[in-house]
Amino acid sequence: MTGTTEPTEPTEPTGAAGDPGDTELSQPARSAGSVGPAELSADAEPSDVVHGPRRPGVPALEARGLVKHFPIHSGIGRTLLVHAVENISIALPAGTVTAVVGESGSGKSTLARLLTGLIKPTAGEVLLDGVPVGTGAKARRKYTSSVHLVLQDPFSSLNSVHTVRYHLERPLKLHSKLGRAERAQRMRELLERVSLTPAENYLDKYPHELSGGQRQRVAIARGLAVEPRVLLADEPVSMLDVSIRLGVLNLLDDLRSGENLATMYVTHDIASARYLADCIVVMYAGQVVESGPATQITDSPTHPYTQLLLSAAPDPARAETPVLGGRGAPPSLINPPPGCRFHPRCPFAMRVCATTTPAPRPVGEDHVSACWLHASGLTEDQREPLVATAEAVPVPVSAAAAGDLPDDGSQA
Amino acid sequence: MTVNGLAVPGPARREEPNEPVLEVRGLCVDYGLGRDAVRAVNDADLVLRRGEVLGIAGESGSGKSTLAYALTRLLRAPGVITGGDVLFHSRGADGQTTTVDLLAADVHQLRQYRWSEIAVVFQSAMHALNPVARVEDQLTDVLRVHRPEMSREERRARAVEMLRMVGINADRLRSYPHELSGGMRQRVMIAMALILQPQIVIMDEPTTALDVVTQREILEELMTLRDRLGFAVIFITHDLSLLIELADSIAIMYAGRIVERAKASELFHAPRHPYSLGLLSSFPSLHGERVRMEGIPGSPPSLAAMPAGCTFHPRCPYVMDLCRTEEPPLARPLSEGGGRVTACWLQDGRHDPPEPLARAVPLVSSVADADDLSRSTS
Numbered sequence: 001m002t003g004t005t006e007p008t009e010p011t012e013p014t015g016a017a018g019d020p021g022d023t024e025l026s027q028p029a030r031s032a033g034s035v036g037p038a039e040l041s042a043d044a045e046p047s048d049v050v051h052g053p054r055r056p057g058v059p060a061l062e063a064r065g066l067v068k069h070f071p072i073h074s075g076i077g078r079t080l081l082v083h084a085v086e087n088i089s090i091a092l093p094a095g096t097v098t099a100v101v102g103e104s105g106s107g108k109s110t111l112a113r114l115l116t117g118l119i120k121p122t123a124g125e126v127l128l129d130g131v132p133v134g135t136g137a138k139a140r141r142k143y144t145s146s147v148h149l150v151l152q153d154p155f156s157s158l159n160s161v162h163t164v165r166y167h168l169e170r171p172l173k174l175h176s177k178l179g180r181a182e183r184a185q186r187m188r189e190l191l192e193r194v195s196l197t198p199a200e201n202y203l204d205k206y207p208h209e210l211s212g213g214q215r216q217r218v219a220i221a222r223g224l225a226v227e228p229r230v231l232l233a234d235e236p237v238s239m240l241d242v243s244i245r246l247g248v249l250n251l252l253d254d255l256r257s258g259e260n261l262a263t264m265y266v267t268h269d270i271a272s273a274r275y276l277a278d279c280i281v282v283m284y285a286g287q288v289v290e291s292g293p294a295t296q297i298t299d300s301p302t303h304p305y306t307q308l309l310l311s312a313a314p315d316p317a318r319a320e321t322p323v324l325g326g327r328g329a330p331p332s333l334i335n336p337p338p339g340c341r342f343h344p345r346c347p348f349a350m351r352v353c354a355t356t357t358p359a360p361r362p363v364g365e366d367h368v369s370a371c372w373l374h375a376s377g378l379t380e381d382q383r384e385p386l387v388a389t390a391e392a393v394p395v396p397v398s399a400a401a402a403g404d405l406p407d408d409g410s411q412a
Numbered sequence: 413m414t415v416n417g418l419a420v421p422g423p424a425r426r427e428e429p430n431e432p433v434l435e436v437r438g439l440c441v442d443y444g445l446g447r448d449a450v451r452a453v454n455d456a457d458l459v460l461r462r463g464e465v466l467g468i469a470g471e472s473g474s475g476k477s478t479l480a481y482a483l484t485r486l487l488r489a490p491g492v493i494t495g496g497d498v499l500f501h502s503r504g505a506d507g508q509t510t511t512v513d514l515l516a517a518d519v520h521q522l523r524q525y526r527w528s529e530i531a532v533v534f535q536s537a538m539h540a541l542n543p544v545a546r547v548e549d550q551l552t553d554v555l556r557v558h559r560p561e562m563s564r565e566e567r568r569a570r571a572v573e574m575l576r577m578v579g580i581n582a583d584r585l586r587s588y589p590h591e592l593s594g595g596m597r598q599r600v601m602i603a604m605a606l607i608l609q610p611q612i613v614i615m616d617e618p619t620t621a622l623d624v625v626t627q628r629e630i631l632e633e634l635m636t637l638r639d640r641l642g643f644a645v646i647f648i649t650h651d652l653s654l655l656i657e658l659a660d661s662i663a664i665m666y667a668g669r670i671v672e673r674a675k676a677s678e679l680f681h682a683p684r685h686p687y688s689l690g691l692l693s694s695f696p697s698l699h700g701e702r703v704r705m706e707g708i709p710g711s712p713p714s715l716a717a718m719p720a721g722c723t724f725h726p727r728c729p730y731v732m733d734l735c736r737t738e739e740p741p742l743a744r745p746l747s748e749g750g751g752r753v754t755a756c757w758l759q760d761g762r763h764d765p766p767e768p769l770a771r772a773v774p775l776v777s778s779v780a781d782a783d784d785l786s787r788s789t790s
Contacts, residue, residue, distance in 0.1 A: 103623040211711045241471040242650055242694045246707030249696075253704070268623060275696030275705070298698055312628040315698050316656035316680050324628055329593060 049360040051291040053279040055093035058130040060262035061230045062091045066124035084110040092262040099265045099273035102283035116149045145175045148223035152235040154215035158207040165203045171225040190221040213244030234266045274298045285341040292367030302369040352382035430461035439496035450715040452478045454668045465645045467659030469652045475668040531605035535617040537597035541589040548585035574603040595626035614646045653695040667723040674752035682771040684754040
């Protein structure tokens with residue numbers, strides 16, 4: 001990383017906004033925190049609800065109205081768009097852990113990558129300590145030393161031909177002006193901070209000599225080398241053995257209080273999110289459907305999708321077999337369903353759900369839910385149940401493929 | 413008696429005490445030969461009963477997959493089976509039970525039993541399915557070999573029926589694996605495994621790569637099919653919390669050994685081995701107070717450098733001097749009856765096990781009954 005290599009991104013296709021069947025994007029999506037479409041009912045809150053833990057002061061990292069559409073060129077001149085992330089505002093205050101939970105293809109990893117700056121948002125902006133992040137090389141370098149990403153697979157995120165020492169020394173060389181002796185001292189401290197002690201035993205090891213948990217600790221230590229303020233952990237434990245997972249989660253917990261880090265923990269495991277996080281943000285098909293304090297989300301979920309996730313999660317303490325509310329798979333993000341994107345699977349779907357996107361509404365303290373069930377002032381006609389569509393859910397074949405698009409989004 | 417070409421087990425399957433369909437005794441598997449050999453599975457004893465779900469849980473490298481491959485003789489070099497018996501009690505169409513020693517069987521016998529009586533669902537459906545063959549061809553190929561008397565139309569009809577059983581529309585027959593989502597691929601794998609109505613299905617982490625909702629749907633379908641077709645399942649996974657919901661009995665493996673075997677509810681409420689306890693407390697709960705959990709310190713031993721005595725002793729919070737030198741036998745805890753066994757010196761009756769390992773088994777009759785009911789109606 002020499003700092004000057006900006007991810008190249010084709011200029012935003014201007015025809016994108018006129019995509020049919022999508023109410024939320026039919027406005028010029030440049031203004032941060034754009035207000036929801038006009039056809040939302042009167043009691044709707046403005047849709048720029050900021051998700052994440054509430055703390056006084058300026059959050060370490062804040063995203064406003066992030067939108068990411070990946071273009072797909074079909075070869076005959078028509079450009080399709082994958083609506084990966086839609087109008088998400090999230091704040092990560094220092095000393096907190098925010099968990100982003102969702103199925104694969106829900107856009108949670110895309111959100112993490114947008115926050116790292118590895119991919120550029122289609123619309124919206126990212127603020128570090130309340131200041132918008134610039135686009136120049138210098139600003140980017142400053143940003144990369146403040147925000148760090150920990151990847152899912154420690155087997156491939158560490159270079160197998162280099163030692164632990166190399167992995168830790170490189171960010172120090174690039175981002176600090178420390179001398180050789182100071183760097184060595186710093187590396188020892190880093191390894192001690194992630195409980196790899198004595199550090200001398202690990203510095204000259206190669207990744208293949210370490211266990212999965214140790215490798216992930218090295219990856220986290222490397223992330224901490226540049227003294228970041230924000231740690232974005234994308235499924236950091238899903239590749240690890242169960243007995244080692246808790247160790248890594250507890251390490252993230254210690255870093256929250258010890259280093260005052262703002263952490264975003266991306267996961268599909270809602271139980272571990274409850275264990276670690278202050279706040280859980282539930283994503284479905286590129287949108288936030290519910291967010292709030294972690295225990296409140298798991299103890300009294302208010303969105304049908306959160307309820308579905310919870311009923312599907314393994315839980316040995318459960319007395320009876322859960323009944324799944326909403327079968328099928330997430331929709332294709334190329335042509336997402338109009339209205340609420342969950343409505344084709346939702347057991348409570350009403351007529352209004354199929355036409356208008358629900359805005360996030362407060363349902364408790366710091367707890368918002370984007371569901372028409374929590375809206376007041378709907379007409380009888382709007383409340384009419386949508387039984388027919390709830391029965392026959394087509395399982396889109398492309399759903400899996402559409403969710404796993406290359407994250408850099410470059411076609412060059 | 414067949415309905416739609418599928419054998420229907422007698423309605424009394426649940427009431428009669430299920431007889432064993434597979435018995436494993438003292439199975440040992442090595443990787444490598446001579447001095448370089450490491451023991452991957454050591455002295456494994458298992459009994460799988462008809463229609464039962466037997467879970468095998470453990471961390472990666474604990475030997476759970478090796479055990480499964482060994483008992484189907486699918487183990488590839490350098491894996492070598494060095495001892496033990498695997499007895500398969502096959503029930504023929506006439507209701508007669510014949511017993512075969514799978515480890516002594518020759519290639520022809522194995523060919524007769526593999527897939528048609530003992531089927532395997534592998535972990536990665538993307539790798540286990542042939543990427544250049546349509547789903548239909550992959551399903552009907554099995555029938556062409558094992559049911560040569562079937563005509564092309566019958567084979568096709570059977571393939572359609574199997575797909576419908578696992579919840580896939582018949583128009584997917586013409587699809588290639590890459591055109592299916594991960595959940596559908598795994599369903600095709602299950603359909604393939606069940607197409608010859610096996611008596612045993614071995615599932616090696618069948619849902620690990622899937623989303624929770626898809627995982628739950630597939631497991632529900634599997635349990636419904638189990639109730640309908642009466643096959644027994646060996647379910648291998650690292651997700652103990654899932655296994656407790658799913659399995660009838662569970663074997664916990666650590667470093668190649670079975671360290672505890674018990675009914676699922678007994679294991680959950682009253683584990684007897686410190687490793688089982690550690691695994692159980694590695695899964696954060698969805699309810700109650702949030703407390704800091706510590707999991708299991710350290711990491712599993714390398715098979716090439718196994719600690720002396722009990723292999724778990726370097727990580728065990730209750731380690732005693734005895735554990736460092738003597739290997740505990742897999743035995744019934746002295747204080748209780750039932751079919752459960754554990755390999756821990758704390759349970760030999762001469763020591764007082766600490767409170768977490770001495771919890772009384774709750775009056776399981778009601779719990780177990782409720783479990784059974786919910787499972788059969790799921």
